[in-house]
Amino acid sequence: MRTSTSSRWFILAAAGVLTLSGCGYGPGSVGAEIDPASTEVVFDPDAGLIVATTAVPTGFDPHRERTAGERPYYFPVFDRLTRLDENLQPTPMLAESWTLAPDAMSLTIKLRADVWFHDGDVLDAETVRLNIERAKSLEDSTVKPSLSTLTSVEEIDQHTVEFLFNAPSPDFAVALAGPVGTVISRTGISEPAVDLRKAPGLHGSGPYIVDNFTPSQSVTYVRAPGTNWDADAGRLARLEIRYVADDRTRDSAIRAGEIDVALVNGSVSQAVKQAELAAQGSTLRLVERETNVLAALWLRSDRLSDPRVRQALVSGIDRDAIADGYFQGMCASSAQLSRSGFAGHLEDFEDPYPFDPARSRELLVEAGVGDGMDFDLSYIAGREALPVISADDLARSGVRAKLHPGTSIEAITAFRTSQTDSFMFQVAPMGTVAETVKWIQSKAGLEFTDPVLADLAAKASRAVSPEERERSNADLVKALADAAAFVPICHFNSYYLVASDVIGFSSATSPEAQYMLDLRSVGRSK
Amino acid sequence: MKTLRRVVITTPLLFVLVSFSVFAMMAAAPGDPAVDLAGQNAKPEDIARVRSELGLDQPLLVRYWNWLSGAVTGDFGTSYSRRQPVSELIGARLEPTLSLALVAIFFAVIIGVGFGILATVRQGGMVDRFVSVISSIGIALPQFWVGMLLVMVFSLQLKAMPATGYVDISDGFAPWAAHVILPALALSLMPAAELMRHVRSSVSEVLDKDFVLTARAKGMLTRPIYFKHVVRNAGIPIVTVLGIRIAQLLGGTVVIETLFGIQGLGTLTVDSVLGRDMPTILGVVALATACVLVINLLVDLSYRFIDPRTAQ
Numbered sequence: 001m002r003t004s005t006s007s008r009w010f011i012l013a014a015a016g017v018l019t020l021s022g023c024g025y026g027p028g029s030v031g032a033e034i035d036p037a038s039t040e041v042v043f044d045p046d047a048g049l050i051v052a053t054t055a056v057p058t059g060f061d062p063h064r065e066r067t068a069g070e071r072p073y074y075f076p077v078f079d080r081l082t083r084l085d086e087n088l089q090p091t092p093m094l095a096e097s098w099t100l101a102p103d104a105m106s107l108t109i110k111l112r113a114d115v116w117f118h119d120g121d122v123l124d125a126e127t128v129r130l131n132i133e134r135a136k137s138l139e140d141s142t143v144k145p146s147l148s149t150l151t152s153v154e155e156i157d158q159h160t161v162e163f164l165f166n167a168p169s170p171d172f173a174v175a176l177a178g179p180v181g182t183v184i185s186r187t188g189i190s191e192p193a194v195d196l197r198k199a200p201g202l203h204g205s206g207p208y209i210v211d212n213f214t215p216s217q218s219v220t221y222v223r224a225p226g227t228n229w230d231a232d233a234g235r236l237a238r239l240e241i242r243y244v245a246d247d248r249t250r251d252s253a254i255r256a257g258e259i260d261v262a263l264v265n266g267s268v269s270q271a272v273k274q275a276e277l278a279a280q281g282s283t284l285r286l287v288e289r290e291t292n293v294l295a296a297l298w299l300r301s302d303r304l305s306d307p308r309v310r311q312a313l314v315s316g317i318d319r320d321a322i323a324d325g326y327f328q329g330m331c332a333s334s335a336q337l338s339r340s341g342f343a344g345h346l347e348d349f350e351d352p353y354p355f356d357p358a359r360s361r362e363l364l365v366e367a368g369v370g371d372g373m374d375f376d377l378s379y380i381a382g383r384e385a386l387p388v389i390s391a392d393d394l395a396r397s398g399v400r401a402k403l404h405p406g407t408s409i410e411a412i413t414a415f416r417t418s419q420t421d422s423f424m425f426q427v428a429p430m431g432t433v434a435e436t437v438k439w440i441q442s443k444a445g446l447e448f449t450d451p452v453l454a455d456l457a458a459k460a461s462r463a464v465s466p467e468e469r470e471r472s473n474a475d476l477v478k479a480l481a482d483a484a485a486f487v488p489i490c491h492f493n494s495y496y497l498v499a500s501d502v503i504g505f506s507s508a509t510s511p512e513a514q515y516m517l518d519l520r521s522v523g524r525s526k
Numbered sequence: 527m528k529t530l531r532r533v534v535i536t537t538p539l540l541f542v543l544v545s546f547s548v549f550a551m552m553a554a555a556p557g558d559p560a561v562d563l564a565g566q567n568a569k570p571e572d573i574a575r576v577r578s579e580l581g582l583d584q585p586l587l588v589r590y591w592n593w594l595s596g597a598v599t600g601d602f603g604t605s606y607s608r609r610q611p612v613s614e615l616i617g618a619r620l621e622p623t624l625s626l627a628l629v630a631i632f633f634a635v636i637i638g639v640g641f642g643i644l645a646t647v648r649q650g651g652m653v654d655r656f657v658s659v660i661s662s663i664g665i666a667l668p669q670f671w672v673g674m675l676l677v678m679v680f681s682l683q684l685k686a687m688p689a690t691g692y693v694d695i696s697d698g699f700a701p702w703a704a705h706v707i708l709p710a711l712a713l714s715l716m717p718a719a720e721l722m723r724h725v726r727s728s729v730s731e732v733l734d735k736d737f738v739l740t741a742r743a744k745g746m747l748t749r750p751i752y753f754k755h756v757v758r759n760a761g762i763p764i765v766t767v768l769g770i771r772i773a774q775l776l777g778g779t780v781v782i783e784t785l786f787g788i789q790g791l792g793t794l795t796v797d798s799v800l801g802r803d804m805p806t807i808l809g810v811v812a813l814a815t816a817c818v819l820v821i822n823l824l825v826d827l828s829y830r831f832i833d834p835r836t837a838q
Contacts, residue, residue: 215608216797217789248674249690249787256681256689381800407800413561
């Protein structure tokens, strides 16, 4: 066949474009983070940082947060009494130290004496009391359940507060690391004109103040005036956190150098592989953190009241195949609520219902549904993969799964109100397994009622001595698995692509959730 | 005059028809905005209170009438999820979408008409075949894929254009243009490809007419023949296709805005549909309907200029 010169040029040009577009990455290695504590590190005080994430900025009122996705946006502005370390254990923040009573019926905290809010108010015991009372009394407070055991807050002296409980609450310091422990200035609380959902103003003591807020789009911060009580915080002149829903858009933006940090969707293995490649031989680095976030299929309905049916469902889903196959090892297969290395994980635990399709079918026959059964599964729209794979696995056991997508609140409501038998949901254990189980059983959680588990969770959450806590936690973990209350699938990691001159980003990520960030100490090198 | 009379009569009818269809479809869709707005910890009575506050407990026709009576006075209601007046929300998102659409139309006309005429002039030659291939590819390729390819080549490899975001034109023409060119190109490819085909076939048809032969016989130069007589006579089908494509461009912005991280009406629509934010959806639909009607009117009016015989 004869090819003209212009045709050859066209073919060459097309090949060039395709080659250019296909070879975006070069060989190299994933970079390591600069140690912010190193004496050689020089921070650039005039630097700015742009972060793209999937959390939506909808407001700044910690006591009225609509979802936990608001936290990365108000953490730079408001400080908490405690914060969680990488093992989700509480460490000091505005509370300098604390003492739990031997019976765990009270918690006394000593506040820092050098903290001022940007509106001129000082942090004192009265401010903390007013904040807790606000969190408890606001009609539309979303954090009331975390204060269920709290009866009162006493001001011991100007910088000492005592929390009194109606039941042992050994883990209250963990709750103080979240919205419950967030402290707003007295003016911010008492001034009727202040609407923290729209603008936090100068009523925080954090290292940044909000400069511009575009709802559902982005928040821009500038460094707060004056010296912050935390010498490691507020290292940037400007900070912007943007909501960018699309994985591909965040990826393009960071590789084009338009943003400095991009959340990588850890639920999509291809996105993580792309990010690994992008970090090779470039000025980007991939920051990975194990989280305690568990993807699980929660089971509860009249149709599933026979425990053998639930056991059949747990045995019918191949969790290892999902973790190793679909997620390509980026999600750690698990049979427990808490991940290895985190509080509440049992090392000597044996999975009572490992994947066994034959046993799954036998259990269904024993339960009288050998001819198969219908099964309604709700899930959050856009996260189809796990429900579809699970439904496919269950079909082999004769379970006809019908999938019901919805918004997060619709999907959870469908499960709570028994419109569906199950709910594919990511649970981030809070502090201890007992607290998480209490949340799962609460109206604010999944309303998953089981009297036996409720008793064990209450017992475990009230245990004070380390031995008693360990023993009651083990009992609860085993009972939870025996009850076949949920199909544990795997624990996720969080991934971020970060510009190489960004310092201290690892400390900003949290095992609580993939999107959870506290950017207070992040800076950039000169 | 006849056209204007027709538009005046059909516009309200079309507006009611479209808005009611969307209203009814959204009402029939599964899900309840009150459940979303009441929050995760809401009790059934909280959800009922929110439903009552939003008027969602009223019959469909009453709700629609309430919305319509507000809409005719310019009040499109308040967004459920953002708690902002819909007109404010739309106003804030209008510029990026309008910029994208106008630049895309500009590209589509330049590329489509230019290559279409070129293909006719060089009928049967390499250029004609090239245009034929390009137009087939342009019609076949999905816009998001083209957008991704443009980002990979021009933003990530050549570092010539920004990959994401939007800059207001008030912040400078150059940064605005830099942020708009790639998404507008992605958006314009399909209409440009269709225009190429229509221009080629329409112009070819006109070229065979007797008056073109007469003009040639009179010794008229090729360029004036094309621009004075041929393009004008081939204009009506071209403008018709262009009008349809412009209306479809508005739909295309949904995907392109998401891909390029542009906060325009497209992303607002997606967010509103996912959040079942009925007032915002209806506000956007009302705007889109108005745009389509105006485009159709302009197309109708343009016929008179292209071919005055149509006025008779």
